[in-house]
Amino acid sequence: MVDHGPRVGNRVALTFDADMTDGMLHSLRSGRVRSYANLRILDLLEREQVPATFFLTGKWVQRYPEVTRRIAGNPRFELANHTYGHLAFTGDCYDLPRLPASGMTEDVAKTFRVIEPYGGRQTRYFRFPGLCHDKAALDALAPLGLTVVDGDVVSGDPFAKAWQPLVRAVLDKARPGSIVIMHVTEANASMTDEALPHILAGLRERGLVPATLSEVLAGG
């Protein structure tokens, strides 16, 4: 289990979670929400050739196969696992419905089966919804041989009303080896793409360079 890499060198990992719940799918179907895939983030990362790591839920991948192909097709992007339907692995986790302990191993294994056919830079990195976990959850996932990744820099982008606090949150905390947690979910994190250019500029000013999670965890 890691929440940052070695504190050496100048690299930081930008990570983007792609949440998808049944409730979110319902919002899309009803037309209340237009998109949970923030393509402006991808446009920017691609244009600036910035490495990043995407923690994908299985349901997001199934809803956005084209976007997933685009992520997998970028040699600077890594793909990681964020569960199948973003259910809670503990009680009392941001009001997320709870996944029974008996279903945990299969939930995460199934998600790898959904992501892996897309190829690209596949990893065994995994992030719990809401970062909520306990010993029972960790025990359930032990057979899968994965690395549980939290993060040491929480941008606070879900449901943010302005971009400036996100920039401040990231730049105040980021240092060598940091793992920055953001979201690519657009409607639920609508300020992230506006904050990102300022975050990239601020990291540059501090001499910090975005890298993939693998590179950051390897150090240097």
Ligand SMILES: [Zn+2]
């Ligand atoms: Zn999430």
